Amino acid sequence: xxxxxxxxxxxxxxxxxxxxxxxxxxxxxxxxxxxxxxxxxxxxxxxxxxxxxxxxxxxxxxxxxxxxxxxxxxxxxxxxxxxxxxxxxxxxxxxxxxxxxxxxxxxxxxxxxxxxxxxxxxxxxxxxxxxxxxxxxxxxxxxxxxxxxxxxxxxxxxxxxxxxxxxxxxxxxxxxxxxxxxxxxxxxxxxxxxxxxxxxxxxxxxxxxxxxxxxxxxxxxxxxxxxxxxxxxxxxxxxxxxxxxxxxxxxxxxxxxxxxxxxxxxxxxxxxxxxxxxxxxxxxxxxxxxxxxxxxxxxxxxxxxxxxxxxxxxxxxxxxxxx
Amino acid sequence: xxxxxxxxxxxxxxxxxxxxxxxxxxxxxxxxxxxxxxxxxxxxxxxxxxxxxxxxxxxxxxxxxxxxxxxxxxxxxxxxxxxxxxxxxxxxxxxxxxxxxxxxxxxxxxxxxxxxxxxxxxxxxxxxxxxxxxxxxxxxxxxxxxxxxxxxxxxxxxxxxxxxxxxxxxxxxxxxxxxxxxxxxxxxxxxxxxxxxxxxxxxxxxxxxxxxxxxxxxxxxxxxxxxxxxxxxxxxxxxxxxxxxxxxxxxxxxxxxxxxxxxxxxxxxxxxxxxxxxxxxxxxxxxxxxxxxxxxxxxxxxxxxxxxxxxxxxxxxxxxxxxxxxxxxxxxxxxxxxxxxxxxxxxxxx
Numbered sequence: 001x002x003x004x005x006x007x008x009x010x011x012x013x014x015x016x017x018x019x020x021x022x023x024x025x026x027x028x029x030x031x032x033x034x035x036x037x038x039x040x041x042x043x044x045x046x047x048x049x050x051x052x053x054x055x056x057x058x059x060x061x062x063x064x065x066x067x068x069x070x071x072x073x074x075x076x077x078x079x080x081x082x083x084x085x086x087x088x089x090x091x092x093x094x095x096x097x098x099x100x101x102x103x104x105x106x107x108x109x110x111x112x113x114x115x116x117x118x119x120x121x122x123x124x125x126x127x128x129x130x131x132x133x134x135x136x137x138x139x140x141x142x143x144x145x146x147x148x149x150x151x152x153x154x155x156x157x158x159x160x161x162x163x164x165x166x167x168x169x170x171x172x173x174x175x176x177x178x179x180x181x182x183x184x185x186x187x188x189x190x191x192x193x194x195x196x197x198x199x200x201x202x203x204x205x206x207x208x209x210x211x212x213x214x215x216x217x218x219x220x221x222x223x224x225x226x227x228x229x230x231x232x233x234x235x236x237x238x239x240x241x242x243x244x245x246x247x248x249x250x251x252x253x254x255x256x257x258x259x260x261x262x263x264x265x266x267x268x269x270x271x272x273x274x275x276x277x278x279x280x281x282x283x284x285x286x287x288x289x290x291x292x293x294x295x296x297x298x299x300x301x302x303x304x305x306x307x308x309x310x311x312x313x314x315x316x317x318x319x320x321x322x323x
Numbered sequence: 324x325x326x327x328x329x330x331x332x333x334x335x336x337x338x339x340x341x342x343x344x345x346x347x348x349x350x351x352x353x354x355x356x357x358x359x360x361x362x363x364x365x366x367x368x369x370x371x372x373x374x375x376x377x378x379x380x381x382x383x384x385x386x387x388x389x390x391x392x393x394x395x396x397x398x399x400x401x402x403x404x405x406x407x408x409x410x411x412x413x414x415x416x417x418x419x420x421x422x423x424x425x426x427x428x429x430x431x432x433x434x435x436x437x438x439x440x441x442x443x444x445x446x447x448x449x450x451x452x453x454x455x456x457x458x459x460x461x462x463x464x465x466x467x468x469x470x471x472x473x474x475x476x477x478x479x480x481x482x483x484x485x486x487x488x489x490x491x492x493x494x495x496x497x498x499x500x501x502x503x504x505x506x507x508x509x510x511x512x513x514x515x516x517x518x519x520x521x522x523x524x525x526x527x528x529x530x531x532x533x534x535x536x537x538x539x540x541x542x543x544x545x546x547x548x549x550x551x552x553x554x555x556x557x558x559x560x561x562x563x564x565x566x567x568x569x570x571x572x573x574x575x576x577x578x579x580x581x582x583x584x585x586x587x588x589x590x591x592x593x594x595x596x597x598x599x600x601x602x603x604x605x606x607x608x609x610x611x612x613x614x615x616x617x618x619x620x621x622x623x624x625x626x627x628x629x630x631x632x633x634x635x636x637x638x639x640x641x642x643x644x645x646x647x648x649x650x651x652x653x654x655x656x657x658x659x660x661x662x663x664x665x666x667x668x669x670x671x672x673x
Contacts, residue, residue: 118391119387119646122386138533138535142390142533145390
């Protein structure tokens with residue numbers, strides 16, 4: 001039951017994350033931001049300097065130049081990449097469930113419920129709040145009374161843009177560029193390994209949750225890593241199915257038709273016995289013993305430089321194990 | 324049957340009793356407000372609450388009280404009044420003790436129209452943020468249209484040479500299911516931000532109440548609550564049955580429509596602010612009836628107090644029980660209300 005709630009929650013998060021079409025705004029992000037002004041700093045009595053940036057709602061937000069108590073839930077991945085530590089971390093189920101793949105980096109950072117109740121936010125006395133999901137303006141205004149609240153411009157499906165934007169907001173542009181360079185270098189290694197050991201072979205990431213199968217979008221989340229960065233071939237069925245969700249529903253029949261060589265199978269339930277199914281047994285990846293199982297807490301379901309790097313590692317390990 | 328035989332003294336006495344009960348309930352409500360102000364994820368001592376209220380507290384406490392907790396308390400009270408009194412009106416008009424606007428589909432009708440309205444707005448205005456102040460104020464109107472549609476639908480479908488109370492409830496439950504299904508269809512077509520917005524209040528939650536929600540609801544309560552009081556005498560007469568009421572010079576059909584409009588207005592505005600909180604319109608009038616009997620001149624003020632108190636209590640519990648995580652208050656009210664509804668169904672004579 002608990003598991004299914006988490007699964008449903010994360011599913012809605014993923015599905016909803018792709019709803020907004022902020023392509024235009026993303027373009028703007030690539031240009032230098034013009035909104036920065038120093039006038040604001042003179043107006044305020046505080047000795048602290050602030051910069052003014054225009055956020056995703058078109059609001060001018062005064063960003064403290066050296067924010068120390070940052071709340072940026074579900075953006076922790078990017079903060080880790082920028083070597084910035086927030087004061088709290090995203091959680092559901094009253095703190096029971098966090099982004100476990102970041103456990104090493106975040107440790108036992110206090111948790112905050114995913115829906116950011118006002119009082120919980122106030123409790124941690126943030127000096128900067130970073131938000132990705134578009135919340136109601138009323139709600140946003142409440143947060144703004146606690147601390148400067150910046151809603152991201154960049155699209156949730158573009159982790160590079162998100163990282164660069166956060167780098168700009170936090171004054172860590174260099175770290176952001178460095179993290180992207182590091183990642184690209186890392187991705188090249190993986191791509192080299194794939195083309196060496198599994199040239200022209202196809203792969204798919206499939207998530208089994210509550211008896212339903214989902215396949216990753218070829219340009220999003222771990223799909224972008226699998227195909228775009230590591231260079232696996234995209235099975236035809238995958239590109240047909242993927243519409244506007246990070247994970248598209250797929251039937252076992254369609255999965256069987258996919259003729260996929262490597263199957264990254266995300267499944268928490270070991271009792272789940274797809275392996276008895278005839279359709280399952282006929283998948284090339286199953287026949288060749290190239291099914292790699294992960295739990296849903298692993299990086300496959302997430303976005304961001306840390307998640308993606310972990311996925312690269314998973315892919316490399318998989319290739320080594322299959323040979 | 325009529326009260327004209329009663330001596331002035333007894334009338335005076337029971338009036339006095341109602342007034343003192345009313346004042347007592349108001350006092351309880353005030354105490355609850357103060358308790359509610361002080362409790363929550365971040366607790367405050369009574370002295371901190373006091374100093375903040377008189378303007379000598381810290382900025383943080385002022386923010387907590389005036390921006391986060393006070394609007395919420397106001398909303399709980401207004402919605403409690405709206406839904407409670409609306410329930411009392413529906414029970415009077417239909418002469419049916421089970422008529423709760425939530426159960427018979429007024430809430431889901433309102434909800435459906437609000438979500439439809441938000442959806443249409445989102446189609447026309449692709450901007451991330453519309454004019455939120457405007458949409459906040461227009462929400463109760465959309466809800467009102469939806470509530471009226473549901474009421475007309477229920478009445479028309481249940482009509483069979485008059486309206487049988489049990490048939491009305493059954494048709495209402497059907498209409499409720501229909502609107503809920505339609506709601507789901509629209510929700511699935513919505514964009515992310517509007518979907519979230521719809522989800523938040525469909526669960527019957529007032530956690531993100533702000534002052535603008537208060538201002539959009541307050542006029543509705545201030546306008547329709549006195550109207551309900553003004554029509555209380557008619558409601559009392561209606562209790563005697565249609566024939567008797569007509570005999571006493573009441574034009575039943577006209578008054579009934581008038582009263583339904585008032586009831587729908589109170590319920591819809593509350594739904595627009597807080598989502599569908601079921602059973603409140605059932606619980607509050609019934610408890611009030613136990614205390615002061617069926618005379619609507621007394622019943623309405625007492626119902627208003629009890630409704631406000633119940634919702635304020637539930638909301639305080641909802642936000643402290645698992646703090647900082649919140650339980651939707653509608654859920655908590657249902658936990659209280661559902662067993663009572665079943666009890667009523669089991670004991671009703673037909």
